[in-house]
Amino acid sequence: MLHHSATDYQSNKEDITGEIISRSICKNQSERWLKEYPNYKCDYHFIIGHTGEVFKAQPIEQPAWHCTNYQANLVSIGICFLGNFENIEMSTEQFNAGVELIKTLMKEYNIPLTNILRHRDVVSDISHTSNSTKCPGKNFPYIHLLDALRDGEPFFDIGEDYPYINEVKTLKQLGIIKGDGKEYLRPDDFITREEAMLIVYRIIKLLQN
Template sequence: MKIISSDFKWAFALTPRSVTTHLILHHAGVSSASTAGIHAYHLSKGWAGIAYHYFVTKSGEIYSGRPENMRGGHTTNWNYCSIGICFEGNFETEHMPEAQIAAGRELVADIVARYPSIVIGRHSDFGQTACPGKNFPLDRIECSKNTEPQKDAEVSDSPSDWAKSACLWAVEKCLFQGKGDNRYHWHEGVTREELAVIMERASKLFMA
């Protein structure tokens, strides 16, 4: 994963963050945005500078914002314990491109690997806001937290050869997620409840 470094000048000294318990996801709220533009806008509001730790573009590029070990300014009452990621776009009206979803999922997976117990949520889960929009594909981005199969998974958890490519595609698209033991149990039956969840995920995928 490549993260493009940014060399921002801060209006005042940043405060180190001593605890990291949450990962909060945002959208820019406009169709086209950049880290430089966000930094300038946040400076105009009297802030230290760009409030987010990372910024993911529609084309799948990942930019750094505030240093990850510093407090952000993205979510009132939660900046002391959270990392903030902003996604370019307005997902009240737009749908996220596949390249952006893939980059966001990779970035989230990298953060989760370093903070295994981190809680992932939308900005709207922590305050009165529509951010990151009703079309934000949280289920496809956060699936990296619990869909990675264990490297020592038993052979019985591997799909049959005739279905392997389809199963791998379904995992990549987050239609299937690992169970509590991080395995997929390909040869087990599916309940009606599980089927309903899969159908809902598929509808979101194909409507995007």
């Protein structure tokens, strides 16, 4: 689960890596949950600074209350990128550190690409809808991050566990299917008549060549 801190990425000019503001965030969050969870450390398992420094926070074996969905909190890893990405762009160093961390976690915990979500993608227990928050911000490079993590998977919303993954890879390679233009296949949507005719047209053109 991807978040932004919605704060400055450093507490002052001397806080080069963001370590001080990371500690401050964790301190505030641990104090908020002190009565219910005396050993609680942070709402995030990892915090990533704008220079690429990764700070460990809540132990990964323990849940962190990083989104307003109880079940999601129990089974997810919360990663917070320091900064307010409603207002700023992410640095290359921070982006690369995020990609490296997430790739490591995906491999270690067998997490499919389809499970890499933004906070805003989660259905809130309060509103019962997604998009109940702007987190991690309109400038968060989510699509670019998924692309960096994709590692051969043809679309963002399917992974190696998709039952027709090999067929989809072949069809995309041949140019017969191209997704929705944003690198999503949307396999649960009904195909439209226009889409079906376009696929038939591409197959005919391929056979003619």
